[in-house]
Amino acid sequence: MRVVVPVSGSDPKTRLAAVLTPDERLDLTEAMLADVLDALTSVGLEPEVVSTAPVDCDAPVTVDDRGLDALVNDLLASTAGESGESLAIVMADLPLATPESVDRLVSADGDVVLAPGLGGGTNAFVCRHPDFRVDYHGASIRDHRRIARDVGADLAEVDSRRLATDVDEPGDLAEVLLHGDGAAADWLVDAGFEVALTDGRVTAVRE
Amino acid sequence: MRVVVPVSGSDPKTRLAAVLTPDERLDLTEAMLADVLDALTSVGLEPEVVSTAPVDCDAPVTVDDRGLDALVNDLLASTAGESGESLAIVMADLPLATPESVDRLVSADGDVVLAPGLGGGTNAFVCRHPDFRVDYHGASIRDHRRIARDVGADLAEVDSRRLATDVDEPGDLAEVLLHGDGAAADWLVDAGFEVALTDGRVTAVRE
Numbered sequence: 439m440r441v442v443v444p445v446s447g448s449d450p451k452t453r454l455a456a457v458l459t460p461d462e463r464l465d466l467t468e469a470m471l472a473d474v475l476d477a478l479t480s481v482g483l484e485p486e487v488v489s490t491a492p493v494d495c496d497a498p499v500t501v502d503d504r505g506l507d508a509l510v511n512d513l514l515a516s517t518a519g520e521s522g523e524s525l526a527i528v529m530a531d532l533p534l535a536t537p538e539s540v541d542r543l544v545s546a547d548g549d550v551v552l553a554p555g556l557g558g559g560t561n562a563f564v565c566r567h568p569d570f571r572v573d574y575h576g577a578s579i580r581d582h583r584r585i586a587r588d589v590g591a592d593l594a595e596v597d598s599r600r601l602a603t604d605v606d607e608p609g610d611l612a613e614v615l616l617h618g619d620g621a622a623a624d625w626l627v628d629a630g631f632e633v634a635l636t637d638g639r640v641t642a643v644r645e
Numbered sequence: 646m647r648v649v650v651p652v653s654g655s656d657p658k659t660r661l662a663a664v665l666t667p668d669e670r671l672d673l674t675e676a677m678l679a680d681v682l683d684a685l686t687s688v689g690l691e692p693e694v695v696s697t698a699p700v701d702c703d704a705p706v707t708v709d710d711r712g713l714d715a716l717v718n719d720l721l722a723s724t725a726g727e728s729g730e731s732l733a734i735v736m737a738d739l740p741l742a743t744p745e746s747v748d749r750l751v752s753a754d755g756d757v758v759l760a761p762g763l764g765g766g767t768n769a770f771v772c773r774h775p776d777f778r779v780d781y782h783g784a785s786i787r788d789h790r791r792i793a794r795d796v797g798a799d800l801a802e803v804d805s806r807r808l809a810t811d812v813d814e815p816g817d818l819a820e821v822l823l824h825g826d827g828a829a830a831d832w833l834v835d836a837g838f839e840v841a842l843t844d845g846r847v848t849a850v851r852e
Binding site: 536538539542554556557558559576577579580597598599600601602606607612613616617633635639640 | 743745746749761763764765766783784786787804805806807808809813814819820823824840842846847
């Protein structure tokens with residue numbers, strides 16, 4: 439199985455700009471990427487990184503500044519499409535990914551196996567069908583279910599909170615502090631973040 | 646295994662007051678409860694409901710207006726404590742619960758098996774240890790991990806997005822629309838809610 443981790447390496451995670459400087463957002467991006475790569479390599483996979491700008495990580499990096507749809511659809515056409523090899527796409531901002539959650543993704547039966555993200559995204563998927571393609575705009579999980587049905591692919595979904603937790607907004611940082619034990623959690627603690635209690639759900643605040 | 650579903654039946658889901666009337670909040674509460682009970686009975690469990698006020702559902706209901714900690718700790722003491730029977734506590738506001746996710750919870754090995762909620766909560770757990778007790782205030786998942794360690798219980802966690810998605814705030818309604826196919830999703834659609842696209846994650850809006 440070919441495994442590709444797309445990264446937005448140029449001015450990443452702009453929705454965290456209220457709480458992190460540009461340099462810090464790049465540092466956190468690399469820490470999250472390290473956590474994802476750790477989880478993938480722990481189960482024997484050999485991930486490749488495709489980034490819009492150079493990033494520092496323990497995997498081969500290709501710089502490609504195309505948008506996500508063009509990039510991933512090209513990979514789908516050449517891998518699951520032409521060579522017939524399975525392709526897994528795993529987003530780089532999933533710092534709660536563990537070997538177990540990744541193993542559930544790649545071991546699940548199905549021509550297309552989706553790992554939904556919170557808020558309608560598609561945080562990871564495995565494709566074993568030549569005709570499946572992606573459309574990451576909007577509520578992509580619904581589009582990906584529809585596209586899989588339209589091409590006649592057997593569809594499965596992985597029910598994982600860890601794979602569902604992508605980090606885009608300040609509110610997501612609390613999840614990393616509560617449940618992470620990797621590079622991203624360490625980075626947030628070193629940067630002074632801690633969990634704060636509110637009336638409802640907890641948040642992350644900086645000292 | 647004894648299974649108890651605690652419900653807040655009197656003025657429930659106040660954090661949804663901006664988008665739902667009091668009657669609607671009770672209706673949605675009962676729809677979510679129906680989804681949870683469906684998932685539990687589908688795997689052969691016989692759930693009991695304990696509610697702070699009468700609710701309409703397909704399970705025996707006991708009305709008990711104590712707070713959640715007192716209620717659940719009493720159940721823990723009498724069930725896992727005295728009689729030695731396993732006890733599962735499953736919150737009533739988990740409309741994405743499925744037979745599969747519930748089965749993973751009750752089948753997991755461990756003296757204490759926790760299903761974390763988004764934002765630091767504990768949405769469900771199984772207890773097979775006489776001394777484990779709960780404290781639902783604040784980031785309860787961290788307290789429950791600590792309490793389990795303190796009493797020497799083997800601790801496990803279930804990695805389920807479906808069990809992690811409790812419905813407390815307007816933003817949670819989109820998850821039900823995106824991933825639910827039960828009574829709560831039907832209720833929201835009938836009430837005029839639909840998924841709306843924003844720059845980031847999707848939200849639920851009412852027509």
